[in-house]
Amino acid sequence: MATATTEISITDIDYLTHGDRALKMRLFRPQSDAPLAVIVDVHGGAWNTGSLDGCRDRDMALAEAGFAVAAIDFRQAADGYPTSLQDINYAVRFLKARAGEFGIDSGRVGYSGQSSGGHLAMLAAMRPRDSRYAAIPLADVGENDGIDATVRCVGMLWPVINPLSRYRNALRKRNSDDPPAWVGDIPERHDIYWGDETAMREGNPVTILEEGEPAETPPALWVQGRPDPVHDYHDPESGGDLNEPERFAGLYRAAGGDIDIVDIEQAAKTTETTVGPLIDFYRAHLG
Numbered sequence: 001m002a003t004a005t006t007e008i009s010i011t012d013i014d015y016l017t018h019g020d021r022a023l024k025m026r027l028f029r030p031q032s033d034a035p036l037a038v039i040v041d042v043h044g045g046a047w048n049t050g051s052l053d054g055c056r057d058r059d060m061a062l063a064e065a066g067f068a069v070a071a072i073d074f075r076q077a078a079d080g081y082p083t084s085l086q087d088i089n090y091a092v093r094f095l096k097a098r099a100g101e102f103g104i105d106s107g108r109v110g111y112s113g114q115s116s117g118g119h120l121a122m123l124a125a126m127r128p129r130d131s132r133y134a135a136i137p138l139a140d141v142g143e144n145d146g147i148d149a150t151v152r153c154v155g156m157l158w159p160v161i162n163p164l165s166r167y168r169n170a171l172r173k174r175n176s177d178d179p180p181a182w183v184g185d186i187p188e189r190h191d192i193y194w195g196d197e198t199a200m201r202e203g204n205p206v207t208i209l210e211e212g213e214p215a216e217t218p219p220a221l222w223v224q225g226r227p228d229p230v231h232d233y234h235d236p237e238s239g240g241d242l243n244e245p246e247r248f249a250g251l252y253r254a255a256g257g258d259i260d261i262v263d264i265e266q267a268a269k270t271t272e273t274t275v276g277p278l279i280d281f282y283r284a285h286l287g
Helices: 052-064 083-097 116-126 163-174 186-194 197-202 205-210 244-254 271-286
Strands: 008-018 021-030 036-042 068-072 104-114 153-157 220-226 259-265
Touching: 008 052, 008 083, 021 052, 021 083, 036 052, 036 083, 036 116, 036 271, 052 068, 052 104, 052 271, 068 083, 083 104, 083 116, 104 116, 104 271, 116 153, 116 205, 116 220, 153 271, 163 186, 163 197, 186 197, 205 244, 220 244, 220 271, 244 259, 259 271
Parallel strands: 036 068, 036 104, 104 153, 153 220, 220 259
Antiparallel strands: 008 021, 021 068
């Protein structure tokens, strides 16, 4: 296990190229002679903004706890759904295929994701073999044939787990007599990435479970600041009384998955208070 004094190497890798656009992976690896479990970290930004640079504090904390971390950039904004999932799926397979080179254990891979990144991480984990998401072949296909994007676990920080209900919730609030400031340009960001509500419903972990689609349900953790009207709200169209975190957790457990929700007082959110539960979770499921 790494300590605060353990040397951590940080390496930037162009893991995928689209035309003349290279996508970066930043690999944090504590010094160790043994292959390490690796966490693929998916940044947030309402599917439109953000980059792997915004995850650095979390990634360093996870690396200091003894995990390799691969923070990734991916296509977003007007590139549209499902391009982000294609890049994320490829990143996992890329890491597994080059596990020996990077000093990681291809059998111990997990996700971390914040806000929209939490949604993408869970969606990628639930559909690791979806032909749309796995559309980009690995190089050296013969040698890497059979490698897929399955993961051992998913850690989420206040994910936008249901893009459709969040979109409609933001529109309702905007059209109310006293629209809250948090609505901002949330509906427009949804429109740019998703295009329409049909896509928001299709690329949606909640509807996957509600409609009984066969899906992977690896152990999951949801860290949620409260109060948080952007990510923790009630969908009046859900047919129940639960807010979205509890609604998803109930569906996930009913599908055979194991998920816990850890509440954190919103005013007390820091890297330490939010990453601490993740570290305990990854130690339990990645070793």
